[in-house]
Amino acid sequence: MNKALRGINAFYCRFLRAVAGFDWLGPLALRIFLAPILLLAGMNKLGKIDDVAAWFGNPDWGLGLPAPYLMAWLAGLTELLGGAALLVGLGVRLVAMPLMFVMAVAAATAHWQYGWHALPEETLTMPWEWRRDLIEEAAVRRDKARELFQAHGNYAWLTEAGSFTVLKNGIEFAATYFVMLLALLCTGGGRWVSLDYWLCRALGQRHGK
Secondary structure (H helix, E strand, O other), X not given: OHHHHHHHHHHHHHHHHHHHOOOOHHHHHHHHHHHHHHHHHHHHHHHOHHHHHHHHHOOOOOOOOOOHHHHHHHHHHHHHHHHHHHHHOOOHHHHXXXXXXXXXXXXXXXXXXXXXXXXXXXXXXXXXXXXXXXXHHHHHHHHHHHHHHHHHOOHHHHOOOOOOOOOOOOOHHHHHHHHHHHHHHHHOOOOOOOXXXXXXXXXXXXXXX
């Protein structure tokens, strides 16, 4: 029995050493996934800064935030510059923190009242959904819209690229991006394919480390 356990332990240790050689792939995948999302979000905000500031500041149909122009510029620049930094792997741990703050603010101000899920899925992927009433309401409106399209349109053509749904707009996406950024805060940009790695390596060699 002990011999078998030692064999299993030895195999697992070899497996861990093998996987450690690819530890740079996880951070790289997170960076490649997040960078274009953030770059596009930042460019859209900065390109429509007046509209974004109006939405940020209006208490009736917007978020009712203070200093809306400042907030809009800060959010847009953080996403744009942060996305560019993640793409090349420069200052990954540093830029992860303000980006996490942007995601937390977005979740709290723009999405929290709609619950967790972004889409009205009757089969919940997460048990902590706190706006199940909106899931039911969105599903009713989705089904009604489908009935109208089927009765008055070419439904086969309309749904050829995908079925219709109603956006519930919960915090799911913002929370997911927050978690991914948290992982990058803990791991950094990774080896080989990040500027952080090569800068640290060059500085280490310069100082004889």
